[in-house]
Amino acid sequence: xxxxxxxxxxxxxxxxxxxxxxxxxxxxxxxxxxxxxxxxxxxxxxxxxxxxxxxxxxxx
Numbered sequence: 001x002x003x004x005x006x007x008x009x010x011x012x013x014x015x016x017x018x019x020x021x022x023x024x025x026x027x028x029x030x031x032x033x034x035x036x037x038x039x040x041x042x043x044x045x046x047x048x049x050x051x052x053x054x055x056x057x058x059x060x
Contacts (some may be wrong), residue, residue, distance in 0.1 A: 013019060036043045042053040 011059040033043055040056060042055040044051055044053055046052075
């Protein structure tokens with residue numbers, strides 16, 4: 001049974017979609033923050049067990 005799990009995990013790591021997913025998610029989050037700031041909107045995040053809206057910081 002362990003060999004099956006090991007093989008499955010190895011197949012996932014060989015899949016470029018899985019391997020690069022974290023990078024894509026981080027890039028999408030950055031773009032969402034930039035877009036929200038550009039339009040003066042907040043972003044919704046999960047913080048301390050609650051969903052909260054973070055508003056863009058004002059430029060000095």
